[in-house]
Every structure is written in structure tokens, then in C-alpha cells.
Amino acid sequence: MAAPDAKAKVEAPAFREFATVPAIQPDATENIRSYVASDKIQEAIGFPGKLAEDWRETHDKAIGRMGELLERYRSLKVYLDACVHCGACTDKCHYFIGTNDPKNMPVARQDLMRSVYRRYFTPAGKWFPSLVGARDLTREVLDEWFTYYWQCSECRRCSVFCPYGIDTAEITMAGREILDSVGYGQKYSNEIIGKVHKIGNNLGLPGPALEDTLNGLEEDVKEDTDVDVKYPLDVQGAEVLLVTPSADFFAEPHIESLIGYGKVFHAAGISWTLSTKASEAGNFGMFIGNYDQLRKIALRVREAALELGVKRIVVGECGHAWRVAYAFWNTLTGIGAGANDPFAVELQKQLDPHYKQPSHICEVTWDLIQAGRLKFDKEANDGRIITFHDSCNVARASRMGDYPGGQFDIPRNIIKAVANNYFEMAPDTTREKTFCCGGGGGLLTDELLDIRVKGALPRMEALKRVVDDHGVNFMATICAICKAQFTKVLPYYGFKMGLVGGVHQLVSTAIHLGNEQ
Amino acid sequence: MTTLFAILFYLATALFVAGLAYKILDFARTPAPLSIPTTPAPTTRGGVVFRMCREVVFFESLFKGNLWIWTFAALFHFGLALVAVRHLRYFTEPVWSWVAFAQPFGMYAGFAIVAGLGGLWARRFLVERIRYISTVSDHLMLALLVLIGLSGLAMKFLTHTDIVGVKAFFLGLMRFDIQPLPDDPLLGVHLLLVATLMIVFPFSKLLHAPGVFFSPSRNQADNPREARHLAPWAAALEKH
Ligand code: HEM
Ligand code: SF4
Ligand code: SF4
Numbered sequence: 001m002a003a004p005d006a007k008a009k010v011e012a013p014a015f016r017e018f019a020t021v022p023a024i025q026p027d028a029t030e031n032i033r034s035y036v037a038s039d040k041i042q043e044a045i046g047f048p049g050k051l052a053e054d055w056r057e058t059h060d061k062a063i064g065r066m067g068e069l070l071e072r073y074r075s076l077k078v079y080l081d082a083c084v085h086c087g088a089c090t091d092k093c094h095y096f097i098g099t100n101d102p103k104n105m106p107v108a109r110q111d112l113m114r115s116v117y118r119r120y121f122t123p124a125g126k127w128f129p130s131l132v133g134a135r136d137l138t139r140e141v142l143d144e145w146f147t148y149y150w151q152c153s154e155c156r157r158c159s160v161f162c163p164y165g166i167d168t169a170e171i172t173m174a175g176r177e178i179l180d181s182v183g184y185g186q187k188y189s190n191e192i193i194g195k196v197h198k199i200g201n202n203l204g205l206p207g208p209a210l211e212d213t214l215n216g217l218e219e220d221v222k223e224d225t226d227v228d229v230k231y232p233l234d235v236q237g238a239e240v241l242l243v244t245p246s247a248d249f250f251a252e253p254h255i256e257s258l259i260g261y262g263k264v265f266h267a268a269g270i271s272w273t274l275s276t277k278a279s280e281a282g283n284f285g286m287f288i289g290n291y292d293q294l295r296k297i298a299l300r301v302r303e304a305a306l307e308l309g310v311k312r313i314v315v316g317e318c319g320h321a322w323r324v325a326y327a328f329w330n331t332l333t334g335i336g337a338g339a340n341d342p343f344a345v346e347l348q349k350q351l352d353p354h355y356k357q358p359s360h361i362c363e364v365t366w367d368l369i370q371a372g373r374l375k376f377d378k379e380a381n382d383g384r385i386i387t388f389h390d391s392c393n394v395a396r397a398s399r400m401g402d403y404p405g406g407q408f409d410i411p412r413n414i415i416k417a418v419a420n421n422y423f424e425m426a427p428d429t430t431r432e433k434t435f436c437c438g439g440g441g442g443l444l445t446d447e448l449l450d451i452r453v454k455g456a457l458p459r460m461e462a463l464k465r466v467v468d469d470h471g472v473n474f475m476a477t478i479c480a481i482c483k484a485q486f487t488k489v490l491p492y493y494g495f496k497m498g499l500v501g502g503v504h505q506l507v508s509t510a511i512h513l514g515n516e517q
Numbered sequence: 518m519t520t521l522f523a524i525l526f527y528l529a530t531a532l533f534v535a536g537l538a539y540k541i542l543d544f545a546r547t548p549a550p551l552s553i554p555t556t557p558a559p560t561t562r563g564g565v566v567f568r569m570c571r572e573v574v575f576f577e578s579l580f581k582g583n584l585w586i587w588t589f590a591a592l593f594h595f596g597l598a599l600v601a602v603r604h605l606r607y608f609t610e611p612v613w614s615w616v617a618f619a620q621p622f623g624m625y626a627g628f629a630i631v632a633g634l635g636g637l638w639a640r641r642f643l644v645e646r647i648r649y650i651s652t653v654s655d656h657l658m659l660a661l662l663v664l665i666g667l668s669g670l671a672m673k674f675l676t677h678t679d680i681v682g683v684k685a686f687f688l689g690l691m692r693f694d695i696q697p698l699p700d701d702p703l704l705g706v707h708l709l710l711v712a713t714l715m716i717v718f719p720f721s722k723l724l725h726a727p728g729v730f731f732s733p734s735r736n737q738a739d740n741p742r743e744a745r746h747l748a749p750w751a752a753a754l755e756k757h
Contacts, residue, residue: 024645070547071547072550072748072750073547073548073550074547074548074733075549075553075733075734078728081540081722081725082725082728082729083725084655084722085655085722086586086637087583087586087640087644087650088582088583092582105646105649122720124721131652131653131654131657132653133652133654156555156734159734160582161578161579162579163725164725164732164735165734326741326742327552328551328552328741330741330744330745331745334745336743337742337743338744356742395556399557404556404557404559404739
């Protein structure tokens with residue numbers, strides 16, 4: 001339950017005339033806090049239910065876990081050591097820009113942990129704590145971690161500009177992992193992870209509900225187009241297994257893209273299936289920085305692929321899911337190529353090596369367009385004046401196609417192939433410099449609405465400019481979280497919530513289904 | 518005096534080398550279990566080497582991030598690199614020809630060091646955000662480097678020190694054959710500060726110099742679909 005007055009306080013900051021850096025306002029967002037996970041939620045996924053009664057015990061456990069992570073993750077170790085406090089990242093975070101709280105400056109967010117690291121793991125911090133800004137781990141510090149590590153969307157924008165590539169997301173993940181390990185989890189993410197294990201997807205849609213939804217979709221599409229487009233579930237021996245964020249099954253505008261994927265496969269004559277077991281592309285294990293959860297959730301896709309005997313695995317429109325699929329699946333599950341160990345080879349010999357494994361749905365569609373296998377009626381999209389919002393995990397943590405930066409070009413190429421009116425937002429807000437929607441990384445929950453609205457400021461400003469200059473009325477994106485977040489926050493900035501939609505929503509509008517005459 | 522400095526430099530060198538070697542080995546042996554380059558990233562090893570060169574030589578990311586910091590950082594670091602090269606003449610006999618060639622440039626690089634550091638330091642006072650993140654050690658580090666720079670410049674442009682004697686001292690140290698250090702208070706200060714810098718190096722943020730080479734977001738190739746990255750501790754999970 002959202003606290004009723006929490007809602008009343010939510011306020012969008014004013015658009016800035018010039019994109020100046022705000023004056024800092026210490027502790028501006030110290031009261032915006034995620035709900036803490038109950039012991040039931042925690043224990044269901046193997047974490048301690050709550051903080052120990054005795055602080056000493058929590059303290060030692062947290063420091064112990066930190067030590068383990070420092071042994072396991074080079075990123076954490078190097079990033080905590082290497083920062084020179086140069087300040088290049090200080091004005092790069094959308095949450096700082098929108099809230100002015102200095103602890104939302106990436107380096108300050110890192111320092112929340114770096115100060116503790118110094119104290120317990122470096123000679124300088126042991127002997128001269130006040131000199132190097134080292135401090136003991138106290139209950140207050142732990143609370144501060146919980147507050148501010150749940151005000152980071154792990155978007156990696158800061159890492160683009162840091163001379164050493166220091167990625168605050170890695171620190172945030174470590175912070176969340178330590179918090180979970182002492183029984184101080186976030187309700188939203190951990191509850192969702194519990195649902196994936198129990199039911200198979202983040203939304204907790206059981207198999208029969210899924211089947212109903214898909215049948216309904218087939219009827220709707222039939223009504224609209226007079227064509228029998230199929231949305232198959234658990235079909236043994238299909239060529240393609242499509243794994244997509246579960247929001248695609250029922251949320252608006254997500255479902256419009258799901259309709260689009262089905263039409264693409266239909267028009268190209270590719271047999272495909274969804275899976276009950278792998279009915280979720282999202283993987284919140286990444287958000288909480290827990291390798292075991294990340295792996296366990298990803299393994300569901302491997303199992304589904306082996307059971308169904310598919311030749312290709314394709315991922316729907318979802319930013320962090322694509323990061324996990326593209327960058328981590330090969331490591332976690334063997335979905336990929338180039339392995340020589342029995343675990344991965346078992347799957348890799350089943351998958352068709354002519355295709356990238358996994359492929360993004362945009363890669364599939366763009367390849368088909370280039371091969372001349374899809375035809376469009378571009379005019380069908382003429383009512384739309386379109387811009388594209390790069391989602392952070394696609395832009396800064398993955399790739400599409402054969403060359404670096406393909407993740408920027410391919411979605412844009414598709415849009416331009418299916419629609420006539422396209423305008424870019426300002427270049428310092430797109431491609432690898434894109435701003436997060438404000439709701440990623442496990443922040444898409446009602447009690448954080450205030451920070452989500454404020455964090456959307458830089459994107460909303462860039463959008464405002466193309467709306468004013470070009471009359472843009474459709475912001476396309478390829479992320480389920482972006483879609484949900486924008487739907488919610490656009491009205492706070494005076495836009496209609498229907499302004500956001502998927503790339504395959506545009507494809508869906510314009511595609512020729514081949515057998516309509 | 519000479520003996521004290523001799524001991525100090527042996528100690529400082531030992532701590533510098535051992536401390537740095539320990540940190541580098543520690544970075545190197547800690548696994549990077551997941552593929553996390555900040556994309557767009559090069560897809561090949563060669564591409565990664567090229568990216569790293571751009572980061573180390575031109576501070577490419579910093580250039581994108583903040584032009585002021587980049588300008589001061591470039592002044593300071595390029596100055597430092599030239600001065601370091603110039604200082605090699607105290608440690609080589611005969612002086613290598615490229616070191617000799619760099620001498621005239623190195624002479625003025627000292628001013629670049631101090632100017633660059635001055636700019637960086639000014640930001641720590643003038644820019645509210647950077648004031649907020651600065652610690653005492655950030656200021657001390659800048660003070661140390663500025664003083665090293667100023668004392669060095671003073672010996673070059675104000676008083677002259679007996680550099681033949683200095684060279685004899687350092688060549689002597691390298692051969693374990695201690696030679697007298699010229700008696701010059703300014704030189705004493707300069708060398709004391711340099712020894713301090715060497716000692717704090719492995720325990721401070723100066724670890725950014727080796728650190729940059731080990732940063733996974735910069736040193737990994739973007740090829741996770743083509744190659745399976747597996748850390749030993751992660752591979753062990755597959756056994757059950
Ligand atoms: C691989 C070699 C090195 C690289 C790539 C490198 C790069 C950088 C960069 C990009 C910065 C951030 C910008 C700035 O604040 O200046 C920085 C800061 C700094 N570097 Fe280096 N550096 C290297 C070696 C060194 C060495 C050998 C020293 C000292 C002996 C040094 C001392 C410093 C200091 C003190 C700062 C912080 C300046 C401040 O407080 O603002 N660096 N370095
Ligand atoms: S990862 Fe994104 S949200 Fe987190 S500190 Fe960096 S810029 Fe801010
Ligand atoms: S840009 Fe990098 S080195 Fe500079 S303050 Fe930020 S995290 Fe530290």
C-alpha cells in the first residue's frame with residue numbers, strides 16, 4: 001500500500017531554461033525510501049528475514065560479505081581504489097539533476113561504501129580515518145546505504161564519463177547484495193524474484209492465464225486484420241523461442257509490441273513459441289547484484305530451450321533483460337556460442353549457429369527487412385511524429401548487430417523503415433549519453449514515485465524540445481520498464497501518457513501480413 | 518645527512534615497488550565474472566588496446582565528461598610525464614639519446630605541472646559539488662605535488678643546485694655505493710617530498726594509475742555472445 005500522503009508530495013521539478021548544474025541541497029531525498037522486504041519475502045529467496053537484534057552481528061556479517069565480494073569482483077575492488085575524486089561524474093546522474101541531493105552524485109554514492117571500505121580494508125583508513133574520509137559501519141550508515149542504493153537505477157551513465165570507467169552500478173549492486181545478506185532487502189525487487197521462482201514470471205501470471213491472454217490476443221488481431229496471426233505457447237519443436245518481459249502480456253502499451261512480434265514471425269513465416277517456464281525475460285537478480293539469483297532466474301530459459309528443442313532464442317523489448325541476455329546468458333546458462341565445456345555445449349549444439357544466440361527482436365526484424373522479407377505501409381504511421389529514447393541497459397551495456405553502436409542504429413533503422421516522421425532528441429541525451437527514464441534498476445515501485453518523477457527531468461526536457469519544435473507525439477522505446485515508467489510520469493510533466501510506445505508497436509501498425517488480399 | 522637520505526630512498530623504493538606490485542597482483546588475480554564493458558565497446562583485443570591507449574594518453578572519457586578538468590588534468594599529467602622523462606638523466610650514464618632530446622621540453626613542463634595542479638585545486642574550492650566530495654587527503658595530495666613542483670622549479674630557475682653531485686648520489690644508490698648528497702636545503706625538501714610521494718603511492722588514490730588498466734568496463738572486449746566468460750568461482754557452481 002502506498003502511503004496516501006506520499007502520493008500528494010510527488011512533484012515534478014520545473015524545466016530548466018538552460019541545462020545548468022543545480023546547486024546542491026544536502027539530504028533533499030533522504031526521506032524517499034523503498035519499503036523494506038518482510039521476513040517472508042526475504043526468506044522465500046534464501047536471505048535472512050531481518051536484521052539481527054545485536055548490531056555487532058549485523059556489522060560483522062556485512063563487513064564479511066563485503067570482503068567476499070571484494071574477492072569475487074574485480075570491478076568492485078578496482079573501482080573502490082581508483083577514484084581520484086576528480087568530479088567529472090558529479091553532474092551526470094539524472095537523480096542528482098532532478099533532486100539536487102549531493103548523495104545522488106555518482107562519486108558521492110560510491111563514497112557511501114568507499115568510506116567503509118577504506119576503514120576496514122585499507123591501511124590508510126585503518127590508521128588515518130579522518131584524513132581519507134573513512135568511517136565505521138554503523139546502523140546509520142546502513143540506513144543511508146538502503147536509502148541511496150535504492151535511488152540509483154544502475155544506468156551506467158556515470159561510467160561513460162569517468163576517466164577510469166568507474167561504474168557506480170557495480171557499487172550499487174554490491175551495496176544491495178550486502179544489505180540482502182544481513183536481512184535488509186527491498187520489498188519490490190525481492191517480492192518479484194520470489195514470484196519468478198514460484199510462478200515463472202515477475203507478474204505472477206500462471207500458465208492458464210497466459211494461455212487465455214494469448215488466445216484473446218489472437219482474436220483481437222483477427223478482428224483488426226482479418227488474418228490468423230498465432231501467439232503460440234509451449235510448442236515443442238518451434239524454431240524460435242521468444243522470451244519477453246511479462247508486462248508484454250497485459251500492460252499498455254507493452255502488449256502492442258507483443259502483437260508486433262507475432263506479426264513479424266507470421267509475415268516472415270518463422271515458427272515460434274512462447275514458454276510458460278520462461279515467461280519472463282526480466283531478471284531482477286541483476287538489480288540486487290546477487291549472482292545466484294541472477295543465474296537461477298536465467299537458467300529457466302535454458303531449461304525451456306532444451307525442453308522445447310528450439311533452434312533460436314529471441315528476446316523481446318526490455319532493456320535490462322537484453323543486458324542479461326546479451327552479456328550474461330552465455331556465462332550463466334550457455335546460451336551463446338564459443339564454449340567448449342559440456343554444460344554449455346549441450347545447449348550450443350542444439351542452437352543454430354547461423355544466428356546470433358540470443359538475438360534481439362530488433363535484430364530479427366531488421367535482418368528480415370534487409371532481406372526484403374517484410375513489407376510495410378509506412379503511411380499507416382503518418383499520424384505519428386516519432387522520436388526514440390535509448391534505454392540505458394541497451395545503450396551502455398549491450399550491443400545489437402555486428403559493430404559497436406549497432407544498438408543505436410538498428411532500432412532507428414526499423415523506425416525509419418516503417419514510418420515517415422522521425423526526429424532525434426538532443427545528442428547529449430541520446431545514444432551512450434542517454435538519460436535513464438528514472439524508473440530502472442528496481443525503482444519502479446509506487447513508494448519511490450517522487451524520485452522517479454524527479455529523475456525523469458533530463459529526459460522530459462529533451463522530449464519537450466522535440467515536442468515543441470517538431471510536434472513529436474510518439475516516443476518509441478524498447479524497454480518494458482521505460483514504457484511503464486513513462487506512462488506513469490509523463491502526466492506530471494504535462495504530457496499525455498499515450499506518448500510512449502514500443503518500436504514493434506510501430507512495426508505492428510505498418511506491416512503487411514502477406515495473406516490479406 | 519647523506520646516509521639518512523640514502524636510507525630514506527631505499528625504504529621508499531622498497532615500499533613503492535612492493536606495495537604497487539602487491540596491488541597490481543591483487544587486481545590481476547581477482548576475477549571479473551561477468552562481461553561488463555561500457556558499450557559501445559571494441560569487439561576485439563586489438564580494439565581494447567586501442568581504447569585503453571586513448572584513455573591513458575588522451576583521457577578520452579574525461580574529455581567527454583568535463584573539459585575544464587580535462588584541460589588541467591592534461592596540463593598536469595603531460596607535464597609530469599615530460600618531467601619524469603627529464604629526470605631519467607639522473608639515473609642513466611650515458612644519458613639515453615631520447616632522454617637528452619626531451620630535456621628542453623621537460624624544462625618548462627614543470628610550469629605545466631604547477632598550473633594544472635593549481636587549476637585542479639582551485640576547483641576543489643570553487644566548485645560546490647567538488648568541494649562536497651573532497652577529503653583532506655585530496656587536498657594533501659595536491660599540496661604534496663605542488664610543493665614538489667615548486668621546489669623543483671626553484672632549484673632550476675632561482676638557485677642552482679649541484680646537479681652533477683645529485684646524479685652521482687643517485688647513480689651511487691643504484692650501485693650500493695653511497696656518494697655524498699650536495700648540501701642544499703631546497704634539494705633536501707624536494708627529495709623528502711618525492712620520497713613521501715613514493716611511500717603513499719600504493720596506499721592512496723594514486724592507484725588510479727595501475728587501476729585504469731584493470732577497469733573491467735574499459736578493458737573487456739564486447740564479445741559475450743561469441744565467447745563464454747567464466748570465472749573459476751562461477752564455474753564451480755555448475756558442478757552441482
Ligand atoms: C597511467 C598513468 C596515469 C593516468 C592515465 C592518469 C590519469 C588521471 C586522470 C584522468 C585524472 C583525473 C583528472 C584530474 O583530476 O586530474 C587523474 C588525476 C590525478 N592524477 Fe593521474 N594518471 C596517471 C598517473 C599519475 C601519476 C604517476 C601521478 C602522481 C605521481 C598522478 C597523480 C594524479 C593526481 C594527484 C590526481 C588528482 C588530481 C586532483 O586532485 O584533482 N597520476 N589522473
Ligand atoms: S548508475 Fe545511473 S543512477 Fe546510478 S549513479 Fe550512475 S548515473 Fe546515477
Ligand atoms: S569521474 Fe570517476 S574518478 Fe572522477 S570522481 Fe567520478 S568516479 Fe571518481
